[in-house]
Amino acid sequence: xxxxxxxxxxxxxxxxxxxxxxxxxxxxxxxxxxxxxxxxxxxxxxxxxxxxxxxxxxxxxxxxxxxxxxxxxxxxxxxxxxxxxxxxxxxxxxxxxxxxxxxxxxxxxxxxxxxxxxxxxxxxxxxxxxxxxxxxxxxxxxxxxxxxxxxxxxxxxxxxxxxxxxxxxxxxxxxxxxxxxxxxxxxxxxxxxxxxxxxxxxxxxxxxxxxxxxxxxxxxxxxxxxxxxxxxxxxxxxxxxxxxxxxxxxxxxxxxxxxxxxxxxxxxxxxxxxxxxxxxxxxxxxxxxxxxxxxxxxxxxxxxxxxxxxxxxxxxxxxxxxxx
Amino acid sequence: xxxxxxxxxxxxxxxxxxxxxxxxxxxxxxxxxxxxxxxxxxxxxxxxxxxxxxxxxxxxxxxxxxxxxxxxxxxxxxxxxxxxxxxxxxxxxxxxxxxxxxxxxxxxxxxxxxxxxxxxxxxxxxxxxxxxxxxxxxxxxxxxxxxxxxxxxxxxxxxxxxxxxxxxxxxxxxxxxxxxxxxxxxxxxxxxxxxxxxxxxxxxxxxxxxxxxxxxxxxxxxxxxxxxxxxxxxxxxxxxxxxxxxxxxxxxxxxxxxxxxxxxxxxxxxxxxxxxxxxxxxxxxxxxxxxxxxxxxxxxxxxxxxxxxxxxxxxxxxxxxxxxxx
Numbered sequence: 001x002x003x004x005x006x007x008x009x010x011x012x013x014x015x016x017x018x019x020x021x022x023x024x025x026x027x028x029x030x031x032x033x034x035x036x037x038x039x040x041x042x043x044x045x046x047x048x049x050x051x052x053x054x055x056x057x058x059x060x061x062x063x064x065x066x067x068x069x070x071x072x073x074x075x076x077x078x079x080x081x082x083x084x085x086x087x088x089x090x091x092x093x094x095x096x097x098x099x100x101x102x103x104x105x106x107x108x109x110x111x112x113x114x115x116x117x118x119x120x121x122x123x124x125x126x127x128x129x130x131x132x133x134x135x136x137x138x139x140x141x142x143x144x145x146x147x148x149x150x151x152x153x154x155x156x157x158x159x160x161x162x163x164x165x166x167x168x169x170x171x172x173x174x175x176x177x178x179x180x181x182x183x184x185x186x187x188x189x190x191x192x193x194x195x196x197x198x199x200x201x202x203x204x205x206x207x208x209x210x211x212x213x214x215x216x217x218x219x220x221x222x223x224x225x226x227x228x229x230x231x232x233x234x235x236x237x238x239x240x241x242x243x244x245x246x247x248x249x250x251x252x253x254x255x256x257x258x259x260x261x262x263x264x265x266x267x268x269x270x271x272x273x274x275x276x277x278x279x280x281x282x283x284x285x286x287x288x289x290x291x292x293x294x295x296x297x298x299x300x301x302x303x304x305x306x307x308x309x310x311x312x313x314x315x316x317x318x319x320x321x322x323x324x
Numbered sequence: 325x326x327x328x329x330x331x332x333x334x335x336x337x338x339x340x341x342x343x344x345x346x347x348x349x350x351x352x353x354x355x356x357x358x359x360x361x362x363x364x365x366x367x368x369x370x371x372x373x374x375x376x377x378x379x380x381x382x383x384x385x386x387x388x389x390x391x392x393x394x395x396x397x398x399x400x401x402x403x404x405x406x407x408x409x410x411x412x413x414x415x416x417x418x419x420x421x422x423x424x425x426x427x428x429x430x431x432x433x434x435x436x437x438x439x440x441x442x443x444x445x446x447x448x449x450x451x452x453x454x455x456x457x458x459x460x461x462x463x464x465x466x467x468x469x470x471x472x473x474x475x476x477x478x479x480x481x482x483x484x485x486x487x488x489x490x491x492x493x494x495x496x497x498x499x500x501x502x503x504x505x506x507x508x509x510x511x512x513x514x515x516x517x518x519x520x521x522x523x524x525x526x527x528x529x530x531x532x533x534x535x536x537x538x539x540x541x542x543x544x545x546x547x548x549x550x551x552x553x554x555x556x557x558x559x560x561x562x563x564x565x566x567x568x569x570x571x572x573x574x575x576x577x578x579x580x581x582x583x584x585x586x587x588x589x590x591x592x593x594x595x596x597x598x599x600x601x602x603x604x605x606x607x608x609x610x611x612x613x614x615x616x617x618x619x620x621x622x623x624x625x626x627x628x629x630x631x632x633x634x635x636x637x638x639x640x641x642x643x644x645x646x647x648x649x650x
Binding site for chain 1: 349375380381388390396399421426428433436490
C-alpha cells in the first residue's frame with residue numbers, strides 16, 4: 001500500500017483529474033459513437049485509467065517517448081493532448097490531430113513524443129524498440145514506454161523485440177496492459193502462463209507485476225524501472241493487471257465474462273480509490289470532487305462542440321500526408 | 325572512369341553517405357563481421373564500428389520494425405535484407421508502419437529509411453529463393469521503389485534514397501552484384517523518379533528495369549542486325565514512375581514491349597502495359613506485349629528455370645510480333 005502522505009496535493013490532484021478526464025471523455029465518446037458521430041472501430045479505456053496516467057507521471061516526455069496500440073485515447077489525454085483535437089479526429093474533421101486521416105485508433109502528437117496509436121496488434125512493439133535504439137545511439141538519456149495489450153504478447157514482434165532490447169541495451173519499458181481478454185478470448189485460454197513478467201527471463205531481462213487498478217502503485221512501480229532503464233540501459237517487461245469495463249470495441253457486448261467479475265473490478269475502481277484516499281487524507285472534499293467533475297464534463301462537452309463545428313477535410317487532402 | 329562491380333557501387337554509396345551523415349547506419353543479417361552475405365558491405369564494420377554497422381539476429385520483422393522506429397525519431401537506417409524473399413517476414417512493418425506513419429499522423433511523422441537487398445531469381449535456388457517481388461512494394465502508396473540495372477545508376481540512386489525523407493525500397497539482384505560498369509570518382513546523385521533511355525531507337529520501345537535490362541540491350545543489338553531499331557527505356561524508379569519518358573518513346577516508335585521478370589498478374593509490367601494502352605492508344609500500331617516470367621513457381625532444374633524467365637529470344641520474338649515481322 002502506497003503512502004499518500006509522501007506526495008504533494010497538486011501531484012495527486014492532477015492524477016485524479018487526469019483519470020477523471022479520461023473516464024468522462026470515454027463515456028462521451030461512447031455516446032457519440034451511438035449517435036454515429038464516430039465510426040469504425042472504437043476501443044474504450046474505461047477502467048484502465050491508472051495505467052496511462054501513472055505511467056506518464058513517471059516519465060519526462062521532453063526526452064522520453066510513448067507508443068501504444070489502438071486503445072489509445074487514454075494515453076493521448078494523459079500526455080496532454082487537447083480533448084478537442086482527439087474528439088475532432090474521431091469525428092473525422094480537419095481539426096483532428098491527424099486531419100481526419102487516422103480516427104480513434106491513430107492518435108499522434110509528435111511534439112509531445114506520443115507516436116501513436118498503432119492498429120496492428122503488436123505492430124508498435126518493434127517500432128518502440130527502435131525509438132529506444134535512437135535514444136541509445138544518441139545517448140540522450142531518454143527512455144521509451146511501449147504499451148500493448150495481453151493479446152499482443154504472443155506475436156512474434158513482441159518476442160523479437162525483447163531480444164533486440166537485451167542484446168543492444170535499449171532503454172525501453174514494455175508494458176502489458178493486461179485486461180485479461182484479447183478481444184473476446186480470456187488470457188487463460190491462449191496463454192501457458194498467467195504471469196507475463198515471467199517471459200522477460202527468456203531474454204535475460206527483468207520483469208515485474210504491478211496492480212494497474214491503483215494510480216500510486218503504477219506510478220511507483222514504473223518510476224523505479226524507468227530510473228534503472230535511464231541509468232543502465234536496461235529494458236523491462238511489466239505485467240500491469242487491469243480491467244476494461246467496456247467490451248473490446250464499441251460493438252462488443254462482452255458476453256464472455258460475468259457480471260460479478262465486472263462488478264468486482266468496479267469495486268477497485270482507480271478513480272474512486274484515489275478520490276477516497278484523498279478525502280480521507282483531507283486533501284479534498286466530496287464537494288471539491290463534484291466541482292471539478294463538473295468542470296471536466298464541461299471540457300468534454302466543449303470538445304464535442306468543437307468537433308461538431310469543425311470543417312470536414314477538403315477532398316484534395318486525400319493526396320496529402322503520404323510522402324514527406 | 326574506373327570500372328567497378330555493382331556491389332562496390334552500392335557499398336560506395338553507403339560509405340559516402342555514412343561518412344557524410346552520422347545518423348546513417350546499416351543493419352541486417354551478416355552485414356558486419358561476415359562483410360555481407362554478398363560482400364556488399366565489405367569493410368564498413370572496420371571503418372564505422374559496431375555502433376553503425378549492426379549484425380542482427382535472424383529476425384526480419386523485429387529489425388525492420390526497429391529501424392522504422394529509429395527512423396521515425398530522426399535516424400536514417402539502411403536495412404539490408406539478405407534477400408527479398410526473407411523481407412516477406414517483415415512486410416507488416418513496411419506496409420503498415422513505414423508506409424503509413426506519415427498518413428496516420430496527419431503529416432506529423434516522417435520515416436527516412438532504405439530497405440535494400442537482392443530481389444528476383446538467381447540460379448538453382450527453387451521457388452522460395454528465386455522470386456521477383458517488386459509488385460509487393462510498388463503496390464503501396466507511401467513507399468518509393470527503385471530498381472537500378474547498372475553500377476552507375478545503383479550508386480547515384482542509392483545516395484538519393486539515403487537522403488530521401490521517405491521509406492525507399494531498393495531492389496538489387498544477386499546475379500548482377502558482379503557486373504561491372506563505369507562509375508565516376510567524383511560525387512553524383514541521380515534523382516528518384518527519372519527513367520533512363522539506355523539505347524536510342526525508332527522502331528520499337530523495349531521497357532524494363534533491374535537485372536533484365538542487360539538482356540534487353542543484348543536483344544536490341546540482335547534486333548538491329550535484323551533491321552529493327554529498338555529503343556530501350558530503363559524505368560530505374562518504379563514508384564514514382566516516370567510515365568512521360570515511357571509515353572514519349574512509345575509515341576515515337578508506336579510499339580511497346582515490356583520486360584519484367586515478375587509473374588505477369590498485377591505486376592509492374594502489366595501496370596505499365598495498361599498505362600500505355602490507355603494513354604498512347606492512338607499512337608499504337610500493335611497491341612502492347614509483356615515478356616514476363618511464366619506464371620509458375622521457380623523450378624530448381626536449370627533448363628526449366630531458364631525456360632520460366634524472360635530471355636533474349638523471347639524478347640526478340642515479342643519485338644518482332646509488335647513489328648509484324650514474324
